[in-house]
Amino acid sequence: MGFWSWGVVTLQNECPGNTLAYSSISFFYSPTVNDCPFFPLQIDYTGTEPSSPCNKCLNVSWDSSPPCTCTINFTLEHSFESNVFMYYGLSNFYQNHRRYVKSRDDSQLNGDNASLLNPSKECEPYRTNEDKPIAPCGAIANSMFNDTLELYRIDNDTRTPITLIKKGIAWWTDKNVKFRNPTGDGNLTALFQGTTKPVNWPKPVYMLDSEPDNNGFINEDFIVWMRTAALPTFRKLYRLIERKNNLQPTLQAGKYSLDIAYNYPVHSFDGRKRMILSTISWMGGKNPFLGIAYITVGSICFFLGVVLLIIHHKYGNRNTSADIPN
């Protein structure tokens, strides 16, 4: 019985009213805005379709400057009441490929000076460039996601930018313990002396951000990217949108536009790029799977319980009488 109630509770969290319809939809990501206010909003901006505004950027390369930009407008049917999380999602991107996963040097990222100048062999072929050690080395760092996403609310043709908070998106322990800038005197530029930037990066690691506590290896976007995803379709936290006061929802229903600085090429490997907006409840993220699973398992358990009870009632006495056949 416990399973059942859990299931109900979790489902109620998701989307009361039309659970069934929603559960069937939930298995197919639809780029359109969903009716359900709790359902994450997803916008595919890969631009493979010719009609898409980002179609022009489809074949960008790493070093295109200025970056190709495009804008996608969308409408939010229901408002997001609590804090909103903004994700970028990639498909068909094998962050869990063995060659990729091991292509990093954790001690370099932990601020070890020796590893900074002599990165691990695992980083090959992204270990050195022009005889200089790459910092941060390896394929993961090299392929860091570098699209810039900006969100605007369109209110009577005026575009109000929505504040996107870029701190607090990485694990606290990662930011404060696992990732550290090299130690020593001087500013970051001096500390990274003797190293070179990853090949695909437009600028070195010490120029990722203007704020010193979000720069270098402890840049949170970088840290988030460095936690390799489990599956080829994944999403990563990009920004936070905090609720300002109790009077207004974080994101009101209405028209919005997403400005994209399109740098990250995914078309070559058939990938997709998405922007996702979502909230969380006390149970964590949206989880239709758990809800359905609990309901299903609960019902099966209940059903089996009844069946077994009947069987026990019918056959139980027979067994204890121990009429063992020959």
Place this chain on the structure above:
Amino acid sequence: MDCSLLRTLVSRYCAGEENWVDSRTIYVGHREPPPGTEAYIPQRFPDNRIVSSKYTFWNFIPKNLFEQFRRIANFYFLIIFLVQLIIDTPTSPVTSGLPLLFVITVTAIKQGYEDWLRHKADNAMNQCPVHFIQHGKLVRKQSRKLRVGDIVMVKEDEPFPCDLIFLSSNREDGTCFVTTASLDGESSHKTYYAVQDTKAFRNEQEIDALHATIECEQPQPDLYKFVGRINVYHDRNEPTARPLGSENLLLRGATLKNTEKIFGVAIYTGMETKMALNYQAKSQKRSAVEKSMNVFLIVYLCILISKALINTVLKYVWQSEPFRDEPWYNQKTEPERKRNLFLQAFTDFLAFMVLFNYIIPVSMYVTVEMQKFLGSYFLTWDEEMFDEDTGEGPLVNTSDLNEELGQIEYVFTDKTGTLTENNMEFVECCIEGHVYVPHVICNGQILHNCTGIDMIDSSPGGSGKEREELFFRALCLCHTVQVKDDDSVDGLKKNQLSRRSCIYISSSPDEVALVEGIQRLGYTYLRLKDNFMEILNRENNLEKFELLEVLSFDSVRRRMSVIVKSSAGDIFLFCKGADSSIFPRVKEGKIDQIRSRVERNAVEGLRTLCVAYKKLTAEEYSKAQKLLQNAKLALQDREKKLAEAYEKIERDFILLGATAVEDRLQEKAADTIEALQKAGIKVWVLTGDKMETAAATCYACKLFRRNTQILELTTKKIEEQSLHDVLFDLSKTVLRHNGSLTRDTFSGLSTDMQDYGLIIDGAALSLIMKPRQDGSSANYRELFLEICRNCSAVLCCRMAPLQKAQIVKLIKLSKEHPITLAIGDGANDVSMILEAHVGIGIIGKEGRQAARNSDYAIPKFKHLKKMLLVHGHFYYVRISELVQYFFYKNVCFIFPQFLYQFFCGFSQQTLYDTAYLTLYNISFTSLPILLYGLMEQHVSADTLKREPSLYRDVAKNALLRWRAFIYWTFLGVFDAVVFFFGAYFLFDNTILTSNGQLMTTSTHMMFGNWTFGTLVFTVLVFTVTLKLALDTHYWTWINHFMIWGSLVFYIIFSLLWGGIIWPFLNYQRMYYVFMQMLSSGPAWLGIILLITVSLLPDVLKKVLCRQLWPTATERIQNASRHCREHISEFTPLACLKSPRYRSSDCSNSPARRSNSHSKKMMFTHWKGVDYSVLPSVFGYSNKHCRSSAGYHYGGSGLETSV
């Protein structure tokens, strides 16, 4: 010239011996023959060292390593390790190298230690002192220094150090007595004869002067066959050649008896002695479980290879598009790009192999070894199997075969010393229908007058008295017993003083028992002197009878007679023999009464003999004498004529009475055999003893029952008919009856079914085994096996040691491949002990040869019951669960890894962290199953002992059959799918996050691939551990500690492993992963859900099977659980429970001859008593328990009557 003449002469003398291909010439005392006779070619023979050890100091490491890597699993792990060393693999070589090293080392140490023990035992044997003669003097040397040609002196009660040609003894007639008990199990004394020309040599000098050579065949294992000749050189004369036969050959292992000393020359030494040749090399035995384990291993190897193949193929299919093989974000290095495609594919294949290699766990072999080794202590510690008298408990020589004890289908038991205690005792005699039972000993004194006899019937009248006297005299006279004549001069006096001092010797222990029994009844046989037999009657008067004729015993007539003349001049013919041969020849006497008594005794397992007499007139005697004389002198068909003569003489008897001799059975032997048969085990008795004796024992120990129809396949029968006809007749008899019955009623316990018992003797067996010219011997063997299969009990008598092994082998290799067990106590059983799947030695009074060579040694035959039914059953249940569980948990472990390949581009990315990969089998999930393997008792030991039929539930490797294996494997696959896709949907469909409120930081974080693996791993560890908890029936605090402890350990380890940056690691991928996962609500919910879902089908299957199709074991479990549930509420009752069982044992033991019917009565009886004794304080619940216990005992009652 001279030489060739000699040769022809000799060869003519020993006709038929020309065609020795191999012969050896031995120079007695290492003296060269006189020159000119034959060239002196010193032959090299091995020394007298006995080697049973396997390794030497030098070859231990290579040989042991070779043997260990012959094991399929070890070889596999070696290969995996090498692959990991050579190519770039996802896991480090340490993960498989360390466990392998550990396994190899532990096994090597264990085997080395065992071999060291064997070396020690060999040394003790080889260093025992031997007397031999050098230059006319007696020298003491170590046994191993003995060489062929040495002249050896052996004293009384010493064993012969090697095979000797008997040269002379201190007896005048050049004979000696020998007991070959440890060779062929016959404890009677046999007479051997010295070589005619040398028997006069008395002392060392004379013997040393002997100048002779011996030519004989090369050593061969047949104990009873020997051909050779001795050439004795007298100064310068032609040598005298004498043939040598087995009567001149003293075998190593036999013991000199009743002879002060003998001289002999060594001809076969060391490993060439007939005893050593009769031993079989101790080969390593593998248990059936290990065999099925190897089969499963191969299945998993196939699965593994196909998995790797599938993945490799898919990888290359998937990679065929270049953007997948090498997307811009994940480029290869230059050397990787340049690598040859096929080489690359092959290394990929190997890498997949390495990735999935955990599916065949090294740790399983470690755990199995440890389980066996530690588990064997439970046997050694068993107090019930400890023998108070000898102070010995069971010994475990090999722990490899523990579980085989639960799989036995055939038990081959020796008779003498195993089933019986090997001392005959005169139990009673029946004279004219009056039963006399001698009181054995009262206060250390033998009462030899009338008060010593219990007369069950009223005292006989006048004529009865006379008959009684005659009966005793008959028993005193009609035998071939010799009185030990060590002090023959004052023997008479001594005997008068104390009757016990004289020692009777006979080739038949029954005769000794009879003569001794009669002595207790007042008539003492003193001796045979100058053809006069002297007996002392009750009044202590000496009576002398002249021995006229002895019509000696033979197994066809099954009787013997003597014709004596009393001092009064009356001539009597006394005859004793088997009832079947006496009754038809009786014309007078109380036949019916005696017959009924004899039949009763026979069923009780006593060895009965009938005694009859007839008075001969002088004419009759002379006629008889003439008949015998003629027959004895006949040149042709002497045997036949003698038999005819006997036939004519031995008739028209007057029946005097019958005797009963008991070869006392071992304590509870019948009970044990009954239990074994109920457990579905076929019991065969293999003995070197006579057929009659053996058959009587079989009756006594309930192997043959009253209604068993005995089929005989003996030499006697084969002489009458051809082997072919006999076999076909027998098979027809057997098959006609059994044709309608189904095969699986092999127990033959039900009373309505005709029971067959087969008796076969050694000669008949060798005929069956002998390959025929036309090569159709297999036909006979098959037929014989067919007959055997349909017989509930088989008795093989007159077996040579190797024949015993042959029988065992025959059954072992028959088409069902049954598991065999051989049990024996003597050296003659060693070969069969070695041959059988499990060899058990009885720690006998004489010699530990059997115990040393066995796999297990127990103090008494009765301990076999507990050993098989309780320990064997437990061991089997434990190990089979262990094996299945190990495969299961590794399928659960590795299959998600396999599935993950589909989502990581077939890149061999591991799902779990290295620490988890390494420790999963070593520490997270190893101890609970090991403990289960040691402690599990699915039903209580008492129940198993009480219900032998439960043994059938595990017969034929029931728990490791394909069905069970496939069930476990599918369960594993199902669980793996649940783990993986459960986690997959959690990750894929949602953003698995940690909860802001719980974590105080208001962040909302992403989980990576390591969290994914950790989630799967956490569910995995919990599921497999809880699965084991579901399977455990026997919970002790250690079980709780281990099961919950290992889960707690997993959590603590994970917290610690992720809790700090480990400085010695070059990656920190697990840092805080576990804690982050635990801080997320959905992860908790997901874990609980997945564990439940994966355990659900197994729970369901268990409940359904238990309710709908319960096995006998499960019924018992249900019943006992029922009872326990109620009882446990009241501790006093629970306490009462255990002694109650014991009391039932006690009440059963005196009634061991009673049939099962009465046992059932007894159950019900004490059921009633027990509960009425309990005060009704407990009220309602007590009543409840009574009813359930009633079920229980009712069940057991039924069980016994089956």
